[in-house]
């Protein structure tokens with residue numbers, strides 16, 4: 045029943061793509077798990093562990109097969125970029141070489157949940173260093189987006205993936221502000237029914253039915269590897285240790301903002317490839333929870349204080 | 365391009381006329397063309413805003429605002445936050461009068477409750493336009509997510525608007541002589557006021573807490589774990605400042621005597637709060653070692669200097685000097701400084717302070733500002749109308765109006781236009797100027 049998963053017709057400008065469907069709405073109310081309620085079955089695909097993907101940037105050739113797989117698995121409109129790539133210079137390209145001039149940049153959008161772009165940077169010796177980098181939601185272990193969403197439209201499933209339930213969303217865009225990786229995107233050109241869009245880890249259409257995410261399955265080079273998080277961390281460390289002269293000793297996502305389900309290893313420093321640096325190691329939601337936590341106490345103290353002051357002074361007023 | 369040019373022209377024209385009107389009122393002049401100019405500016409502004417609204421709800425926020433995926437919260441969020449802060453006069457005066465029983469301030473209570481209510485109406489209306497799906501604004505009430513500061517703010521604001529409406533209800537009831545209802549209101553007044561003050565404390569500070577989760581995105585000048593405290597203290601200061609402004613302008617508009625001693629006490633209190641505010645910010649700065657980032661980049665440093673100088677130090681100085689305490693106009697100028705400073709502070713936290721992180725990708729479209737200006741104008745106009753038709757101000761020479769008293773009309777002129785709120789001449793010269 046993959047097609048029965050909640051979805052909606054794209055409206056407004058994307059009406060040109062009518063017939064394209066998107067995860068996450070209208071009928072979802074009944075189907076999406078309520079917070080606290082038991083979720084979909086534990087993902088057997090990842091061996092019962094937190095489902096994760098390890099991205100090895102040294103292996104990515106920029107073919108964008110993952111992007112196209114994502115678009116078809118999630119019924120997102122095919123972008124021009126994806127199509128161009130199919131027709132253009134093939135997968136013969138090796139990692140690190142320049143892309144053809146016609147190779148257009150992709151930006152994540154409410155209807156483009158993953159993007160692969162070439163990131164170039166001159167190093168100290170004037171040598172150009174570049175890698176293809178796949179972007180998508182990192183599926184944080186303690187997601188800021190979920191903690192700020194006032195209506196639990198963004199929701200961390202018990203299995204691990206962070207999913208979006210459009211039927212709750214009010215479009216406040218706090219998630220976009222809060223996400224440390226700037227992942228969630230908004231449908232700016234819809235007058236009345238805009239949605240947030242981001243990678244769902246293929247949770248409802250694949251993962252909960254025993255399959256890994258479509259992108260990882262489509263990757264021809266093994267740059268994306270799906271599995272349980274602990275296994276993948278182990279493997280990442282093993283790869284780094286086996287070729288320390290190539291890999292940098294840093295697994296991006298192991299500790300960033302308390303850890304993410306997507307993990308990256310690379311031979312070029314991450315900050316040179318446009319990854320956010322200086323992210324705190326601690327989970328961000330704690331920053332606000334520390335305050336919210338105290339609210340009941342504050343209310344109690346203020347209420348009794350004001351009541352006492354007000355009654356006390358009133359009595360004083362009368363006796364004068 | 366043409367649209368933007370036209371938009372900015374409308375914006376500049378209208379705000380120019382409004383400023384002229386406010387100036388004329390402050391200095392007791394009534395230039396002959398002021399009234400028609402104000403009426404014209406209002407009609408122009410509101411018609412343009414109606415068009416913008418239509419486009420927004422048909423073609424989306426992308427078609428009307430400069431917000432993008434790279435800058436998802438624009439000037440509206442900053443102004444909404446400033447709107448909440450500026451509306452704090454309601455709870456500050458309510459607490460003073462009803463909890464601390466300082467009855468001297470009772471004459472300004474009703475106007476401040478009204479100001480607050482209209483301020484929150486501005487906030488609610490802005491939110492209605494700002495969020496993607498306004499018809500779901502009730503969702504936080506039904507779909508709980510208590511880890512979210514936004515959830516808490518939604519609850520507090522909803523409840524507090526109800527409290528404000530109830531606090532203001534006696535005014536309407538008096539007007540229509542519904543005495544039983546007034547007596548009931550009188551009984552529940554105290555718990556209501558306490559609830560209102562608690563709700564305000566919570567959401568005034570929580571608006572600051574909303575930005576605690578993005579320490580890495582906000583420039584160190586404004587990113588602080590003390591944001592909730594900073595927001596709360598500044599809201600008290602701006603509440604007092606708004607009380608001075610409202611007293612001053614309503615005395616002008618309705619030809620009432622201005623209670624100079626009241627203004628003086630307000631100014632002294634505001635001065636103290638500003639001093640405390642400055643202290644907290646200075647300590648916070650030193651503790652975080654933020655002084656080193658004051659000049660990188662320089663333009664943010666300048667904004668910071670403006671915020672602290674024009675919005676905190678200058679007014680604090682005015683409020684502390686004996687000479688200006690006797691000059692209502694200086695106090696009101698200082699109050700405007702406070703309002704400016706707090707507004708700038710909110711904009712810096714939610715907008716300018718983010719620019720080093722995002723890059724220069726956002727500058728508001730004229731349409732965003734037109735909507736905001738139109739809503740502010742509507743709130744001011746509503747205040748003028750309410751003040752004219754309802755017993756908002758106590759009768760002259762009668763400091764302590766009691767709710768049971770018969771309703772009085774605020775003076776007299778035929779209720780035909782908004783003119784008197786904008787460009788009035790006082791019918792009674794204020795005694796301290798006579």
Ligand code: SF4
Pocket residue numbers: 181182183184187188189190206222223224225226227228242
């Ligand atoms: S990367 Fe951003 S959108 Fe994805 S789970 Fe983390 S906070 Fe949420």
Ligand code: SF4
Pocket residue numbers: 192193194195196197198212213214215216217218219220240
């Ligand atoms: S925009 Fe939607 S998903 Fe994002 S925080 Fe607001 S309600 Fe939640």
